[in-house]
Amino acid sequence: MGSRANRGRILILPGLESANVPRRCGGGRCGRRGLAGGIFSGGASASRPGRPLEKDHHVAPGELDTYYGFWSGGQSGEVRVFGIPSMRELMRIPVFNFDSATGWGITNESKRVLGEGGAFLNGDTHHPKVSYTDARYDGRWCFINDKANTRVARIRLDIMRTDKITTIPNVQSIHALTLQRVPKTERVYAGGEMIIPLPNDGRHLENPKEYWTLMSALDAETMEVVWQVIVDGNLDNADTDYTGKYLAASCYNSERGVTLPEMMGPERDWAVVFNLPAIEQAVRDGKYTTIGDSKVPVIDGRGAAQGGTEYTLYIPVPRSPHGINTAPPDGKYFVASGKLSPTCTVVEWAKVDDWFAGKLNDPRDTVVAEPEVGLGPLHTTYDNRGNAYTSLFLDSQVVKWNIADAIRAYNGESVNYIRDRVDVHYQIGHLKASLACSRDVDGKYLAALSKFSKDRFLPVGPFHPENDQLIDISGDKMKIVHDGPTYAEPHDALMVRADQIRTKQIYDRDDPFFAETVAMAKRDGVVLERDNKVIRDGNKVRVYMTSLAPNFGITDFKVKKGQEVTIVVTNLDEIEDVSHGFCLVNHGINFEIHPQQTSSVTFVADKPGVHWYYCSWFCHALHMEMNGRMLVEA
């Protein structure tokens, strides 16, 4: 969802109180209370009779968690790593943000990754996705979108560092992000959200009818954009199937309005399905155009009025659908969550096949169920027992419903598909059950990412933390087992089994992350693992030093005012966790050097005098003494 400023508005969305939104939940017993009740009262779940509270979510000091959780950091621009079920925050991975601890945005290595987009110090991350082999997490990468500056990043999970960032052309705001599941993640799909003129060079400023957006596909290996498809409407969220053939995205604003009332006008928006083999074939056959200066092949997928094109299928769903989530473990269905409609729409992928094969006339024939679940359905996740769990923003609830029963009800049978409801605190956005985006879905835990924490924690001023709650979903009744305050603003999260991630304890000396710096040293005839040398090259000075607790290999070096200085530090320590930092006082320079890592920074020595540098990571009993001087001649 949007910024904090938007939140107040969402709570009083016109239309939600209007007659065209059913006030009763289908499917029987409805635990919904009014909006104010949803926000200001909680605890109904605590008194709800359920199975006995299991203690197996407790992780004692010294014990390890069962899952890694990858959390978006929202407006912080980072990705966070949690341990589940303890909900302990294990690490923060800087991505689009500036990070003072690690030197992200300072070191040459991070600047190479940030590229031109590094001119921005902010990002807005929403949807972390871990790569797959055969629809199972393979631990290679985590991808993340930047809504703020239209980028997609890739994080290497062996070192938990960002290694590629791509700015997507021809669109504004990447929101949807999802991955190919089978046979493995070779494509990353990124949905542009805002509609703009194409190209956006000053034309059509006042003519929103000429504004469009596109779905983009990136090569997961190179992170280059390989194609784009123009669509009707604004793209919101997306997910792929379990065969590699399809990608579905929610589309709101089917009338392409530019004001809130205009965007909320239409009764129906769409889930748009992309026929991936047809698009890839068209690109291979050269059946595409390009936009402006961009060389990326662009295919026209507009045609909602006719139900779609050979590349796209527009399935009408009630107003402003938000989340799109494929049901594991076989991926037979995907669910579009209604947001402004109290319903979820269930689409069967096999029927999408039928539509593209010309066997169906009406795109709505792909819909197999449309259960009423409660107010403000945003996202849906799953267990391994045929149940779906949908977040209800306005009701502040997670509702558990059975997919097979919802299909029966849609076919006219009188069955109650609602299984359970639990109050969450408060105004939930995303939710994600353990391994629920993969074949290994295990139905144990569910993270509920609530946007408001209100009274759940000690007050910290007007700005409250979010509340990420952990729910035990292993029994018939859901049970909240943990409240987790988180800093602004996690949107999505996912859990990966601990054994599916394999990290390095120390760096390999040939790690590509600092390969360019190693190559530079080689050109200077420096052996990084041994040498401490100052190379003078005209107005440039390259200072190569080692670090080995508690010493820097060079404790003083002299340069002239105005010279461009590059400092390269190689950490010779081989003991896990013995990291050093390099901080040059009054120069805005601090960075990490972990065991066997090489890090570097380049700056202009513009201040004559003595400038101390020190090790900024506590590494040794003599850590305070680990320092040196840069002497700058006037």
Ligand code: CUK
């Ligand atoms: S979005 Cu924020 S709650 Cu960006 Cu996935 Cu739905």
Ligand code: CUA
């Ligand atoms: Cu090296 Cu502290």
